[in-house]
Amino acid sequence: MTWLITGGAGYIGAHVVLAMREAGEAVAVFDDLSTGDRSRVPADVPFVQGSTLDGAHLRRTMDELSVRGVIHLAAKKQVAESVELPLHYYRENVQGLQSLLEASRESGVRAFLFSSSAAVYGMPDVKLVGEDTPCAPINPYGETKLVGEWMVRAAGRAHGMATAGMRYFNVAGAATAELADTGVSNLVPMVFEKLTAGAAPLIFGDDYDTADGTCERDFIHVADIASAHLAAARALSARDPGSDLTVNIGRGSGVSVREMIELIGEVTGYRAEAAPFVTGRRAGDPARVVASADRIREELGWTARHDVREMVASAWEGWCLRHPDARR
Known part of the structure; x- marks a missing residue:
């Protein structure tokens, strides 16, 4: 059975390709390279460049590669950008998914994994967010993910x-330095950028109802995200047609923004520079978003293996590969 991984040249997608391939699964990658990097895809993995909006191209690809399973990671994912460009996000994330589902139906695909997000929950006022927590997304990105699940x-x-439907929480880390996140929109690389430039990391609000006043998040290693996809793919292969599973992918443990910045300073050697500058809250930031990871453990036998220090250390190796002068 060949799995087509859309967005497989991206940060998370490349890790899913690695995990699936190392487990002996046949995979192929479909990516428009708008944010992905062709060099992330191993030379012996079939690669097709294209947009998910191009249904005819998708159908040809699926038929030529005998695709019977799809793991759909290709999407636009910047929250702030989604507020500025909502129609662009609905076109890419919703219309692109519709095109992919139509191609999948016509090509006889029997298993479909969808990359969703904790953004579908919005601002949940609960200690642990379970899959049955009401979904109330607060930005177009989260809306497109919830519509995608439906x-x-x-x-x-x-x-x-x-x-x-795989609802990711806050992804960090890297399986190898070469596959590290090259963007700076997530907290860990954002802090790396500030520290190595001699600037103070930012904390957006320290007056939340949390232990140290800063937001708490559930950080999950990208290699754990990938292993969860492998577990789900194998489970779907044995499930009845038409069955559905929705799971959180998280550790079930919160880390505050201040704690994360302190740990990054310790791991990188920039501890003296890691004193943050506190500015005002960002609109729409919930105080705490931490996953309940019970369902994925019960349904798939999966649990996260990596801790937060491993996430930071592996991400730092990737940063230093691209910025050799950063290491102390």
Whole structure:
């Protein structure tokens, strides 16, 4: 069975490709390279450049590669950008998914994994966010992910595909330095950039109802994200047509922004520079978003293996590979 991984040249996608391939699964990558990097895809993995909006191209690819499973990671994912460009996000994330689902139906795909997000929950006022926590996204990005879950579930039931929605929490780290996150929109690389430039890391608000006043998040190693996809893919292969599974991917443990900045300073050797500058809250930031990871453990036998220090250390290796002068 060949799995087509859309967005497989991206940060998370490349890790999913690695995990699936190392486990002996046949994989191929479909990516428009708008943010992905072709060099992340191993030379012996079939690669097709294209947009998920191009249904005919998708169908040709699936037929030529005998695709029977899809792992859909390709998406626009910047929250602030989604507020500025909502129609762009709905086109890429929703219309692109519709095109992919239509191609999957026509090509006989029997298993479909959808990359979702904790953004579907919005600002949950609970200690641990479970899959049954009401979804109330507060930005267009989160809205497109929730609509995507509905579409995948409905298409699966109607057309006999086993489906899964994978709700990621805060992704960090790298399996290898070469596969590290090259962007600076996530907290860990954002702090790396500030420290190595001699600037203070920013904390947006320290008056939240948390232990140290800063926001708490559930950080999850990208290698754990990838292993969760492998577990879900194998489970879907044995599930009944039309069945659906929605799971959180997290550790079930919160880390505050201040704690994370302190740890980054310790791991990188920039401890003296790691005193943060506190500025005002960002609109829409919930105080605490931490996953309940019970369902994925019960359904898939999966638990996260990596701790926060491992996430930071592995991400730092990747940063130093691209910025050799940063290491102390």
